[in-house]
Amino acid sequence: MQTHFTPEQLQDPELREANAILRRCVHCGLCTATCPTYLTLGDERDSPRGRIYMIKDMLESGRPATPEIQTHVDRCLSCLSCMTTCPSGVDYMHLVDLARSRIETTRPRGWRDRLARALIARTVPNPARMRLALIAAIAGRPFRALFKRLGLAPIAAMLDLAPRGAFSLATYRAPRKVAAQGEQRGRVILLAGCAQQVLRPDINDATIRMLTRLGAEVVMAPGAGCCGSLVHHMGRTDEARAQAARTIGAWMRVIEAEPVDAIIMNASGCGTTVKDYGHMLAGEAGLQDAAERVAGLAKDVTEYLVRRDPGPPRQWSSIRVAYHSACSMQHGQRVVDEPRRLLERAGFSVVDIPEGHICCGSAGTYNILQPELSAKLLDRKAGHIAEVGPDVVATGNIGCITQLQRALDVPVVHTIELLDWAYGGPVPRGMERLGSRVSEVREAKIATLKVG
Numbered sequence: 001m002q003t004h005f006t007p008e009q010l011q012d013p014e015l016r017e018a019n020a021i022l023r024r025c026v027h028c029g030l031c032t033a034t035c036p037t038y039l040t041l042g043d044e045r046d047s048p049r050g051r052i053y054m055i056k057d058m059l060e061s062g063r064p065a066t067p068e069i070q071t072h073v074d075r076c077l078s079c080l081s082c083m084t085t086c087p088s089g090v091d092y093m094h095l096v097d098l099a100r101s102r103i104e105t106t107r108p109r110g111w112r113d114r115l116a117r118a119l120i121a122r123t124v125p126n127p128a129r130m131r132l133a134l135i136a137a138i139a140g141r142p143f144r145a146l147f148k149r150l151g152l153a154p155i156a157a158m159l160d161l162a163p164r165g166a167f168s169l170a171t172y173r174a175p176r177k178v179a180a181q182g183e184q185r186g187r188v189i190l191l192a193g194c195a196q197q198v199l200r201p202d203i204n205d206a207t208i209r210m211l212t213r214l215g216a217e218v219v220m221a222p223g224a225g226c227c228g229s230l231v232h233h234m235g236r237t238d239e240a241r242a243q244a245a246r247t248i249g250a251w252m253r254v255i256e257a258e259p260v261d262a263i264i265m266n267a268s269g270c271g272t273t274v275k276d277y278g279h280m281l282a283g284e285a286g287l288q289d290a291a292e293r294v295a296g297l298a299k300d301v302t303e304y305l306v307r308r309d310p311g312p313p314r315q316w317s318s319i320r321v322a323y324h325s326a327c328s329m330q331h332g333q334r335v336v337d338e339p340r341r342l343l344e345r346a347g348f349s350v351v352d353i354p355e356g357h358i359c360c361g362s363a364g365t366y367n368i369l370q371p372e373l374s375a376k377l378l379d380r381k382a383g384h385i386a387e388v389g390p391d392v393v394a395t396g397n398i399g400c401i402t403q404l405q406r407a408l409d410v411p412v413v414h415t416i417e418l419l420d421w422a423y424g425g426p427v428p429r430g431m432e433r434l435g436s437r438v439s440e441v442r443e444a445k446i447a448t449l450k451v452g
């Protein structure tokens with residue numbers, strides 16, 4: 001694609017980077033075939049190629065963002081499916097991140113949008129506030145329709161997303177350090193996460209059990225908070241950098257005291273962001289080296305576990321697992337085979353979901369900020385999952401778990417919870433009925449073996 005930045009504009013490192021990205025695009029349009037918003041809306045401006053053209057125009061002209069570009073970039077899920085499809089290697093992720101940041105600083109939003117975004121940015125990354133917000137959401141759920149009538153659809157969506165079943169009011173107490181079981185063969189930091197530890201603290205517990213079972217000492221760094229992913233995708237770049245800097249500082253204090261093999265993520269949205277810290281904090285005095293080091297150590301928990309031998313699983317399983325690969329896992333981190341391999345090795349029968357490359361509509365804060373489009377994508381995904389008739393759905397991202405569970409009757413759990421269960425941990429929450437079926441199968445197999 002031809003670009004027309006002036007030499008003065010190209011002095012700006014951000015525009016220089018945008019120019020290099022834009023020039024790779026050959027406007028072939030292949031990416032449109034795998035873009036969820038284009039598939040849903042059929043408007044070129046809601047396709048990657050259309051957005052790329054609008055971003056180019058905004059950046060070259062140097063003018064503030066128009067309402068049109070704000071609308072169509074807001075509708076982008078940042079699912080990165082287009083990057084997996086693109087044959088020219090267009091780095092859409094960094095281009096749209098830059099565009100979101102420009103839109104945020106050059107185009108004021110209406111008060112409703114500002115209110116919703118401020119609420120999300122102040123609440124979700126902070127576990128204590130998130131817990132209070134969930135309690136308030138349960139109490140406020142009857143007023144959903146009123147919020148919608150007032151034009152506050154994102155607040156109504158937040159009320160909808162609050163858990164319907166029981167959730168723990170207790171603060172998640174992350175252990176500082178958990179020793180390896182048996183001989184120690186590794187040392188890792190685990191990111192405790194923010195929203196996840198409130199919505200489903202079982203995921204961290206299962207992760208720690210799996211890691212220590214396989215010989216890793218697990219350390220939770222005091223002071224490490226949100227990775228910055230959530231606000232980063234809202235274009236709040238300074239807040240994202242500040243959150244990332246705090247977390248990097250906390251991790252570096254642990255690493256400098258004693259090196260670690262890896263920094264483990266069990267929410268793939270966080271993994272994509274942390275692996276990109278070198279880029280996010282490029283040029284930040286005194287931080288860039290640490291950011292690159294941390295990014296180099298970051299691994300999804302399945303990437304770490306797949307190289308270790310857990311031995312035979314303790315359960316025989318007749319359970320059919322539909323594995324839902326979160327966009328941040330398959331497109332953001334390109335972690336595709338590891339979760340499936342681990343589930344199969346653990347004895348589960350793993351089935352693929354048709355159209356597995358298309359987003360479920362969760363996408364960070366998307367199901368709050370774009371509730372209608374998100375609901376359409378959720379329906380589409382739920383239909384495809386129903387086609388394969390699973391007993392359970394497994395995925396590696398809390399956002400997808402929360403989103404999918406709204407539309408499915410079968411339990412939706414984290415991959416690590418299933419693995420932990422197979423190797424001796426408790427039955428994952430929501431799977432109690434299936435858990436007793438496994439015991440029956442096991443008893444039956446034992447009986448058959450005895451008879452044989």
Ligand code: SF4
Pocket residue numbers: 024025026027028029030031032048049085086087088089090
């Ligand atoms: S597939 Fe790649 S090169 Fe083709 S239009 Fe999309 S972004 Fe541009």
Ligand code: SF4
Pocket residue numbers: 034035036037038046047048051075076077078079080081082083092
């Ligand atoms: S990130 Fe996803 S929604 Fe956005 S343009 Fe690419 S494929 Fe479409």
